[in-house]
Amino acid sequence: MRALSVIKSKILIEENIISKCGKLILNSVNPCKTLIVSDRNVAKIYLNIVSRELERLGFQVQAFLINPGEQSKSFEVAEKIYNVLTLNFMSRCDLIISLGGGVVTDLSGFVASTYHRGMKLVHIPTSFLAMIDAAIGGKNGVNSNYGKNLIGTFYHPSLILIDPLALKTLPSRELCCGIAEAIKCGCIWDKELFKILENQNFYNNINEIIIRSIKVKKELAEIDEQDFGSRMLLNFGHTIGHALEKIGCYKKISHGEAVSIGMNEITRISESMNLTRFEVPQRLKTVCKKYFLPTNNNFSRSQLQKAVLHDKKILNGYLNLVLIKDIGKSFIYKISDKEFINFLKNEI
Ligand SMILES: NC(=O)c1ccc[n+]([C@@H]2O[C@H](COP(=O)([O-])OP(=O)(O)OC[C@H]3O[C@@H](n4cnc5c(N)ncnc54)[C@H](O)[C@@H]3O)[C@@H](O)[C@H]2O)c1
Numbered sequence: 001m002r003a004l005s006v007i008k009s010k011i012l013i014e015e016n017i018i019s020k021c022g023k024l025i026l027n028s029v030n031p032c033k034t035l036i037v038s039d040r041n042v043a044k045i046y047l048n049i050v051s052r053e054l055e056r057l058g059f060q061v062q063a064f065l066i067n068p069g070e071q072s073k074s075f076e077v078a079e080k081i082y083n084v085l086t087l088n089f090m091s092r093c094d095l096i097i098s099l100g101g102g103v104v105t106d107l108s109g110f111v112a113s114t115y116h117r118g119m120k121l122v123h124i125p126t127s128f129l130a131m132i133d134a135a136i137g138g139k140n141g142v143n144s145n146y147g148k149n150l151i152g153t154f155y156h157p158s159l160i161l162i163d164p165l166a167l168k169t170l171p172s173r174e175l176c177c178g179i180a181e182a183i184k185c186g187c188i189w190d191k192e193l194f195k196i197l198e199n200q201n202f203y204n205n206i207n208e209i210i211i212r213s214i215k216v217k218k219e220l221a222e223i224d225e226q227d228f229g230s231r232m233l234l235n236f237g238h239t240i241g242h243a244l245e246k247i248g249c250y251k252k253i254s255h256g257e258a259v260s261i262g263m264n265e266i267t268r269i270s271e272s273m274n275l276t277r278f279e280v281p282q283r284l285k286t287v288c289k290k291y292f293l294p295t296n297n298n299f300s301r302s303q304l305q306k307a308v309l310h311d312k313k314i315l316n317g318y319l320n321l322v323l324i325k326d327i328g329k330s331f332i333y334k335i336s337d338k339e340f341i342n343f344l345k346n347e348i
Pocket residue numbers: 039040041042045068069070073100101102103104106126127128129130133134135136137138139140141148149166167169170171174177255
């Protein structure tokens with residue numbers, strides 16, 4: 001079993017860890033009332049295993065199932081969970097376990113952090129994106145009518161259990177979307193990770209890829225827990241990516257696909273401005289193609305500009321673009337909104 005810690009969370013990684021989760025959870029939380037939050041796809045495969053494990057050790061388990069998908073990361077669903085917690089007289093000494101992808105970990109983290117000002121929280125991420133990104137680093141949130149992740153807190157689970165075998169049941173498109181975030185980690189911070197993704201078989205190196213990706217997030221999140229400085233590097237590809245998701249109304253392309261396009265677009269532009277080494281755009285494109293990720297889009301430049309300039313990360317007319325100088329070396333390029341329009345034009 002591999003163990004890591006990120007800020008206040010202990011992370012354990014092992015194949016089949018889900019079927020022995022009871023004892024590991026018991027090491028960090030005493031038996032108590034427990035609400036497992038999961039989505040209907042994941043629950044069908046894993047809920048019984050987790051519930052049985054916990055009940056066997058004296059936890060009083062209930063489950064709350066959400067519909068799979070981003071639309072469940074909402075205030076309305078959060079409120080339904082608060083109601084279940086209240087009706088079951090659960091207190092801050094009780095436990096929420098998230099069992100699912102990033103939608104479930106974000107929603108559960110948000111509810112756990114706000115109900116009675118903070119309950120106990122354990123994440124069991126089951127998508128690749130949640131294993132290397134959403135469950136790590138303490139950020140959570142729900143969407144509002146005005147945008148994604150606009151409401152949320154920083155709150156750390158005491159324990160995160162990662163079972164790489166769960167990826168066997170994850171649909172391949174979802175897996176590839178998570179791989180986009182691992183490619184991002186390689187690009188911004190860890191060139192060895194990038195090389196593994198570029199040259200090796202993914203499944204043969206799965207543990208190494210998970211651990212290296214988490215370590216990138218760990219290093220950046222620990223230097224900058226509240227996301228005002230170096231943690232911003234994790235947004236590589238996200239400025240354009242978020243805009244593309246927004247233009248497509250979060251339906252046409254997934255988050256990972258949008259990030260893949262965003263990383264490729266921004267790197268083609270920065271290379272053309274001599275801010276990035278010349279061979280980087282091609283290497284990035286090739287690795288994304290290896291995992292069936294798109295590398296360009298057919299939205300118009302004006303749609304893109306409009307969507308980026310409405311992004312929440314624009315502060316006082318400036319935006320912080322994350323660029324890479326070389327694989328594994330990233331930097332923040334501060335640019336005004338007017339300059340950004342010219343920056344985008346440079347690409348054509
Ligand atoms: N908090 C953070 O730091 C952070 C970071 C990145 C992303 N996120 C958030 O994460 C969310 C996206 O996460 P996601 O990509 O995991 O999406 P998701 O939670 O919607 O999961 C994707 C799909 O895979 C299914 N699934 C998950 N694990 C499975 C498994 N093992 N077997 C079968 N099916 C499985 C789910 O049912 C769902 O249909 C977004 O809301 C995003 O904002 C948060």
